[in-house]
Amino acid sequence: MTLFMQALRFSSSRLPFICRRSRTYSTEAGAIERVISAFRSVSGDEGVSVGSAVREQHGRDESAHRCRPPDVVVFPRSVEEVSALAKICHHHQLPIIPFGTGTGLEGGVGALQGGVCFSLRKMDQVLDLHQEDFDVTVEPGVTHRGLNSYLRDTGLWFPVDPGADASLCGMAATSASGTNAVRYGTMRGNVLNLEVVLADGTVLHTAGKGRRPRKTSAGYNLTSLFVGSEGTLGIITKATLRLFGIPESMVSAVCSFPSVQSAVDSTVQILQAGVPIARIEFLDDVMINACNHFNKLSYAVTPTLFLEFHGSSKNMEEQVSITEEITRDNGGSEFAWAEDEETRGRLWKARHDAGYAALALRPGCKAYSTDVCVPISRLPQIIVETKEDLIRNNITGHVGDGNFHCLIVLDPNDPDEVARVHSFTERLVRRALAMDGTCTGEHGIGLGKRALLREEVGPLAISVMQGIKATLDPKNLMNPGKVL
Amino acid sequence: MTLFMQALRFSSSRLPFICRRSRTYSTEAGAIERVISAFRSVSGDEGVSVGSAVREQHGRDESAHRCRPPDVVVFPRSVEEVSALAKICHHHQLPIIPFGTGTGLEGGVGALQGGVCFSLRKMDQVLDLHQEDFDVTVEPGVTHRGLNSYLRDTGLWFPVDPGADASLCGMAATSASGTNAVRYGTMRGNVLNLEVVLADGTVLHTAGKGRRPRKTSAGYNLTSLFVGSEGTLGIITKATLRLFGIPESMVSAVCSFPSVQSAVDSTVQILQAGVPIARIEFLDDVMINACNHFNKLSYAVTPTLFLEFHGSSKNMEEQVSITEEITRDNGGSEFAWAEDEETRGRLWKARHDAGYAALALRPGCKAYSTDVCVPISRLPQIIVETKEDLIRNNITGHVGDGNFHCLIVLDPNDPDEVARVHSFTERLVRRALAMDGTCTGEHGIGLGKRALLREEVGPLAISVMQGIKATLDPKNLMNPGKVL
Missing domain, CATH: 3.30.465.10 (Uridine Diphospho-n-acetylenolpyruvylglucosamine Reductase; domain 3)
Known part of the structure; x- marks a missing residue:
């Protein structure tokens, strides 16, 4: 997720292909105004904001989704205040949108129907x-x-x-x-x-x-x-x-491969050998190239694995030797090691900066990230197919658990490119679903993947989820319009 | 769980203190008879049984709970048959009780309100x-x-x-x-x-x-x-x-301790040291004594840990040396090793036979098992207190995850003893709840722990669970009277 969160910080305007949300108001006009004083009596004047900057800031996450902001933002200081504020909302049938840090990637904090954003940052103990x-x-x-x-x-x-x-x-x-x-x-x-x-x-x-x-x-x-x-x-x-x-010792390594297939095959074999590896991250040639430019590095511009091992020095040795044997058999390079904390930090910063790096190659463009996840044995096939499908863009991901990302950098003002990306995304998810996978390994459903969720789990599972939702929230006040 | 499941195979009659279930029929008289032919048209004659032996056998698990048996037992061969049979039950509002192997410990398969037992043993692929x-x-x-x-x-x-x-x-x-x-x-x-x-x-x-x-x-x-x-x-x-x-290597060991405290302290320290131990099982002196008699063994009759390590030979060494250091510091004996499969098998058989062993000490008696679970740091205190509370009975359990069992052997015809056991059980669960724990680590709620569940999670959580139940099963046909 790392990569795209950071990358998406760059995207400040809506991407037409995923932002077709309607802006219907369901809250009765004036309802918010009438309850403001009730909110203030719970959280004080400084605990309630209707300023447009504060509302705007709480109406979006790091995704490209842009919805209307909430009508008011409250800043409760305790669970008792959250409860009292929620009771007011419930009585007045106002939507409630919880807000943590706003770093989500699927538009989860957008106030589709207006309502009250509960910003929880003051509860920080x-x-x-x-x-x-x-x-x-x-x-x-x-x-x-x-x-x-x-x-x-x-x-x-x-x-x-x-x-x-x-x-x-x-x-x-x-x-x-x-x-x-x-x-x-x-x-x-x-x-x-x-x-x-x-x-x-x-x-x-x-x-x-x-x-x-x-x-x-x-x-x-x-x-x-x-x-x-x-x-x-x-x-x-x-x-x-x-x-x-905290493990006694942590070491990181970088290994270059002659092909996407050989890098991902290595991943699958490392997992199958039972190596308790801490991280195994894949970056394709385009992504490595972007990293090199952005961070003044000189990794070989080929498919690459970033690896990290945690454990005692003794069992680390064993993990590393099995892993090296596998990567060597697949034509991988010698490991470039990062043992001290500073070098490790630099390496993972390069990995985390990959999103910035990718965007830096096309100034003025926006980013969108997919996060399908498949059983690990299907990874080589889906990554190779996806790479062929999307030759000029970037693929990366936590391949060890079957989850990978395509960071798509696109010009939101080019309708052709937007349409191409949209249909690519659909092809990718269908490919993952055909391989027993999921449309989202970690970003969630939010606004943009609701139709895909239905395709993934089927109408009965959706109706069970809707039943649970109706039981817990019969008035549909909790973050309405998300997930289901 | 092992221990008690096997122990409870001995208990064939009801224990008054946990079997006060009412036998009210909610199924309309004759409803079952009218649908038998519908069942037969789905699963064939051999797939439907109303014989009393078959019904009796499917009306009880390995617990001391004894309820009425189901009115009919069906043996579907596929999910399509299960679905067709369930539709018939649904139409006629007949309770459905799923049945696997009948090895549960909390009365989960009893047909409280009569109904149809779905025995799933023919679906065995x-x-x-x-x-x-x-x-x-x-x-x-x-x-x-x-x-x-x-x-x-x-x-x-x-x-x-x-x-x-x-x-x-x-x-x-x-x-x-x-x-x-x-x-x-x-x-x-x-x-x-x-x-x-x-x-x-x-x-x-x-x-x-x-x-x-x-x-x-x-x-x-x-x-x-x-x-x-x-x-x-x-x-x-x-x-x-x-x-x-399957790990490259597995070795087991037995270690004796001067006190309950020192054995359980060792457990906590082994876990806190991050040793990835596979099993760590505690047996108290009474239990070890029973094991020795039953299996012709000669372990020291003191609090004992049975341990098992899984891994490669290299990292096993490390696990073992840290563990030995800890047990030695707590006054534990040298490890008695079991490295080959046969010796390991004998050791774990002794552990698993502990239930039979305990019952063998009091012929004619019945067994009841508790399964509270607490955060591991609270284990020494709760086990020591429980041991004092129940000096003549047996304590054992998977202490490594905070879960332990008291195997209580009692004469069901002695009302005084029954009452004592009942109030002991309540004290034990309250003690576990006061230590942030749970009334059941692994046996489930079934029939006997429904009041304790309410005490543990509170009325709101119960009502959320009831809401979910009502959403999925509005007619309350699925295993009615269990859990909630």
Whole structure:
């Protein structure tokens, strides 16, 4: 995700091919005005804003989707305030749009029908760190970098890293992931409990208040239901997360390949050999070229893997030797090593800057990112086919878990190019679906992929999701128009 | 879980303290009779049974709960038959109770209101093994041992093992776990997709038909909703599961300790040191004594850990040396090693036989098992307190993930003892809840823990669960009276 989040920071205007949202108002005219004073009585004057700059800023994420901004932005300081504000919205039937850091990639914070944006940045406390149990509870204003900085001296970290410095509760809401997912999993596996304010203002603890056992069979798994619900079922006001011990040692390496096929074949074989690799990222020739220019580097302009190994020095040796054997058999180059933190930092910065780099090659253009995910054995075929389909653009991704991205740089004022990109995207998703995959490995559905979701899971699953939504939010106030 | 499942095979009559189920019929008298021929037209004469022996056998699991048996048992051979039979039940408002192997521990298969038991044992095919992607799809008649025997020559295995040879779809339904969970996780983390027949006979694919990406952010996580739903939301007719590479090497060890505290402290420290241990099982002195008698063994009669390490020979060395250092520091004995498969088998058989062993000490008695789970740092305190509370009985469990069991052997004809056990159980669960834990780590809620579930998650979470249940099963036909 990293790459595109950063890349999309450049895209400030709407891309016609994914922004055909209607701007119908469902909120009764004047309803917002009448409740402003009620909001102020809960959160104070400084906790409620109707200024156009603040509203604009809270009406968009890092995607190309541009919708209308919310009618008002509230800044609650506690779950009690969130609950009280939600009750007011519920009473007046005003849409509620939760807002973390605005780093989403699928238009999840757009106020399709107007309504009230709940900006949660003032709730920024790290609560209840249990070092001995490897868990922590955070408020929604805490980002993953903020948490890791808080944890600095504990020997623990939270490894899920989508690239942008997203809030952890927002990452739970979108089921985020990132470059470390191969070893540490995604948000889905690392959330133990959530506190959620429902549409009517009641406060739900998905696994029971304060509970944090490593495993449970106690009733329906409500925690997993809210992870990935993208704000459509409730406002996440606390997340209890698993932590991990910082590995004794981390080393990174870069390896060049003669072809896309040989790089991706290596990935599949490394995974199949059971190497507990921490990251394995693919960059194609176009992307490497862009990186070289942008970061004054001189990597060979061929398909490339960026790798990272975590572990003790002893078991690292073993991981590396198996991996080197596989890459060598596939015609890969010697590894270019990055062992010290600074060199590792430079390497991953080059990887994360790839989006900026790609955009820098075509000044004035915008970016759009796909994020299909397929079973790993299908990766070589889909990446090779996609590369042929899209010869001049960039492909990269966390190939180790089957998830890759096409960063498409396009001129939004060229209708031909826009149409070509649109139809490419559809072909790509259909190709992934035909290979038992998904249209989204980590970015979520948001606004742009709702039709694809239906194609992916089928009408019955959609109607089950709609039933769940109607149960939890019968008035359809929670982030309406997203996901379903 | 292992232990108690096997132990509970001995308990053939009802335990008064957990079997106060009413036997009200909600099915209209004669309704079943009128639909038998419709069932036969779907599944043939041999696919429908009203014989009392067959019904009795399908009306109970391995728990002490004894309810009325179902009115009829059907044996569908395909998802199409399951769907057709469910439609008949739906039309006639007959309860549906899914039945896998009957190895549950919480009374999940009892026909509280009568109705139709769907025995799924004839659907026993392993489908769509994707070795290269480490996944497989199984029908509900496939057990975990059956699957592992099918996988024998592939280098892959499915490690979740609750002890009894349960069906994999049943394990998904109860969110099962077992001794390997410390390293490989539970069913919750290892199910990629489910095919489910809903109450009205429609066929849902929780992640979309045939999809099996390693990660996805596509809509609400319906797969996780059905894992642990205990048959109350639908009948699982296929499960797509993650597989793992069989580790290069596995070794087991036994270590004795001077006290409960020192054994459990060791566990916590081993986990905190980040040792990727495969199993770490605690047996107290009473349990070890029973094992020695039952299996003609001579382990020291003191608190004991059974340990297992998986990995390459190289990284095994490292795991073992860290573990030995920790146990030595806590006053543990030298490790008694079991490296070859036969010795390992004997060791784990002793562990698994512990239930029989405990019962053998008090002939004529019955067994009941608790399965609370707490954050690992709270384990020493809760186990020490529980041991003091229950000095003559047995404690064991998968301590590495915070889950432990008290195997209580009692005379069901002694009302005093029954009352004592009942109040002990309540004290234990309250103790676990006070330590941020859960009343059930892996056995599920079933019949006996419904009041405890409410205490654990609170009334709002219960009402959200009830709302989801009502959405998916508005007539309350799916395994009524369980969980909620």
